[in-house]
Amino acid sequence: MGTLLFGRATYEGMAAHWRGESGPIADFMNSVEKIVASRTLPEATWANSRLLDGEVPGAVERLKAEPGKDIFVFGSADLVADLLAHGLVDEYRLCLAPVVLGNGKPLFKPAPQALNMTLTKVTPLKTGAVILRYLPRYRG
Template sequence: MGKIIISTNSSFDGVVQDPDGTDGFPRGGWFDQVVGEDRPEWAQFFVKEALDASALLMGRTSDEWFASRWLNRTGEWADKLNSMPKYIVSSTLKHTAWSNGTVISSDLPTEVAKLKREIDGDILVYGSFQLGHALIEQDLVDEIRLMLLPVLAGDGVRLFGPTAGIRPLRLIHTATIGTGIVSLAYEVIHED
């Protein structure tokens, strides 16, 4: 059975919007401002995570963003990401931008529950904060991994929005990445 894992970079104050500054958000670009000398260890963490995963689940915008950056790359990390099956949630797409993609266009809870039954292993959700909100709200997320960067963005879309109820979590992993980044992983405690 598969596990849905949200894995994302976040500012210290929880902002996930426009970390690379390419979306035109006035406070975007915070990632490159602080990752600095910690980038190799940060990348090593995400390479291992990708190598251990079975599939990716993301929204349309993240599909386009990742395709534009990874399709022409080579190497262990790129090869894994490009070859992995991808499930893209969109009500408007007919075909995905990134390779190996399947569009999920209706009944998100049913389709994601089906993915969890059919895929053995980790199903990573990269970027896709709107999808992340929906998955959390539908109680479909099994784990949340945050790469907490030492910066206060002050404003912007945050990974966590309002929920219909309390969502208990259990800390399962912490690590310092380089000299200034903290990796946190929490298991989501599902309601019975």
């Protein structure tokens, strides 16, 4: 992973948490490039962060065309819905944790049509969670 792409709310939550943490994961989160898609955030102040330049579809297409490592999106359901609507999600990596909370936000926002996906890999973790990797099959 070379870049993290966030919506504003997820960015603010992650920044608030990771700025005060230490250790290998915190070091990574604080040093990796971070880009924020926001119409309301005046500036991105977390280390190695910047605002996305322009409207999401075109700006993300330009980011994807740049050389470098993969772009990851954590959370940011509204942003992901926009990316999906424009065919800009190359792969989904979902972590299925063996915990039922009983409430919370849906993983996917309502969409005008179904998105079919192909399972490409399953990775069980020691915690009992499972990482599921899918490729979206966009209708053309």
